[in-house]
Amino acid sequence: MPDYFLNIHTHRKPQSEDEVVIRNAYLSETLQNHRPAYPVSAGIHPWFIENDWKNQIEKLRKILLEYPVAAIGECGIDRVIDIHLSTQYEVMEAQIALNQHFNKPWIIxxxxxxxxxxxxxxxxxxxxxxxxxRCNLTQTKSLMKYNRVYFSFGKSLLNPTPKLKEVIDYLPVENIFLETDTSPVKIQEIYRQYADLKKISVSKLKSGIVRNQHNAGINLL
Ligand SMILES: [Zn+2]
Known part of the structure; x- marks a missing residue:
């Protein structure tokens, strides 16, 4: 079993030799010209939906055709931003339609x-x-009724709320990933924190997450 700290969602390059990242590349133009040295995800983040979002979908299609991205995303729905919910749904549904062809896992x-x-x-x-x-236990239980749903946690683990602790207690390691996102915290620290909360060893956690990576179809090309 390979031995590394998988960082499922981050905006930076790997910070150590034992860290493997999925870096969020948005619809980066550079991605269209250079193959990155590490795995990336590409997608239309709801914060950055443009009026001409159909053109963004075409850019995404081009990236997916040219590069073996590890996942589509981050993309999704954000109910606290000004972009109209119906537009967010249209963009999400267009990405769902596009992914029928590419069949990539999602980072949401x-x-x-x-x-x-x-x-x-x-x-x-x-x-x-x-x-x-960030959802609560009841919502988590409803989402768990779907197959192949995973939940990724990051810096919120460093100061866990009672609500988060409940969710961590409930979710099996088989359904989780860990990440740093935009935070400067080290991925190793996030793993230690989760392992403490879940009362398992870091090495067991690492191998569990690598197994999840394979089960979720995350390809580190
Ligand atoms: Zn992010």
Whole structure:
């Protein structure tokens, strides 16, 4: 079994030799010209939906055709931003349609949108990873009724709320990933914190997450 700290969602390069990242590349132009030295995800983040989003979908299609991205995302639904919810749905549904062809796992941005995903997951056959997951226990139990749903945690683990602790207690290691997102914290620290909360060893956690990576179809090309 390979031995590394998988960082499922980050905006930076790997920080140590034992860290493997999926770096969020948005729709980066450089991605269209240079193959990156590490695995990336590409997608239309709800914060950056443009009026001409159909053109963004075409850019994404081009990236997916040219590069073996590890996942589509981050993309999703955010109920606290100004972009109209119906537009966010259109963009998400266009990405779902596009992914019928590419069949990649998803890295999902979900802000106050758990109920939206209880609906949207019916249209998504691929594995789904909710990044920086914040929903409550009841919502988590509903989402767990879907197959191949994963929940990723990051810096919120460093000061866990009672609500988060409940969710961590409930979720089996088989359904989780860990991440740093935009935070400067080290991925090793996030692993230690989760391992403490879950009362398992870091080495067991690492191998569990590598297994999840394979089960979720995350390809580190
Ligand atoms: Zn992010």
């Amino acid at each position: 941005h979900c802000v106050k949108a758990c109920s939206d995903f209880l609906f949207l997951l019916k249209q998504i056959p691929q594995p789904v990873i909710f990044h920086d997951y």
